[in-house]
Amino acid sequence: MELTDTQIERYSRHIILEEVGLAGQERLLSARVLIVGAGGLGSPAALYLAAAGIGTIGIVDADTVDITNLQRQIAHRTADLGREKVISAAEKMSAINPDITVNTHRLFLQADNIAEVIDGYDFVIDGTDNFAAKFLINDACHFSRKAYVHAGILRFDGQMMTVLPGETACLRCIFGGPPPPGAVPSCSQAGVLGVLGGVLGTLQATEAVKHALGQGTLLTNALLKYNALDLSFRKVPVRRNPICPLCGDAPTITDLHDEALPVCDLKEARP
């Protein structure tokens, strides 16, 4: 791939970095990243990855823009209310950077379609808001040996971990599986500070860029815990769990399945 003069100008602040250079920018332009969810986490990730010149970005979401989204889902504008989120996000990404290809996947990922979708990408960003999707992405990336980054946000807290399947600790190593229905509040029930999506989503985008460049150390075998009120970041070491039902010594999960979505009736709960 030969960069044009315009591209060299556009990416000059990358190219001047010793760890990126022309070769690194070419790697970014050849990279293929899938973002699942065009919401609080996915919006900032999508905009920054588009700006960075990630050559192919897929974005998955079946939803339309709702007014309650606009407090944090910065890819969408008031004028986008009612529009498909993937279209709304793709427009903003292409407007920032017409160099890149944006693939829109207007669907929710399930056990019967996820393998086909993630197949076309090198790295997956989990920007979802529910445990069924989070564990499905974890499992599908395990079976497809696809690197991915998990994140979750709630109230004033966020967490994140990058997984290199078969090599580093996965979501099930820590949590086993989803919590019982109703045990954990959702953002719609418990609230979420809007900028948290920006903090964690841009960190997820950073992991995608590092993965594409082959630079630095990914957030593997560690869960990052962020609290906005204390402004604390803690990188908590974790390791592969021998009793992990997915990647442990005697796995009980041997193919993809859909976890049940909870029926939410929790009145009050907070971490």
Next chain:
Amino acid sequence: MNVTVNGKATETEAIALGAFLTEQRVKSPDQVSIELNGRILRREEFDSTTISEGDQIEFFYFMGGGRGAY
């Protein structure tokens, strides 16, 4: 007894893990995964686990429990 919880030095009167969770204001054991001295506990172990001097305890909260719209 002195233990470390989520990286912070903490004093506790609790011995049983369940009492310790209450003391630490964990609303329900279903909300957390617990690492004790570097090992993730099985949920079935919660009831029989006790806390000892110097233990390193980490709570990992489930985060992201929406209903299916990203």
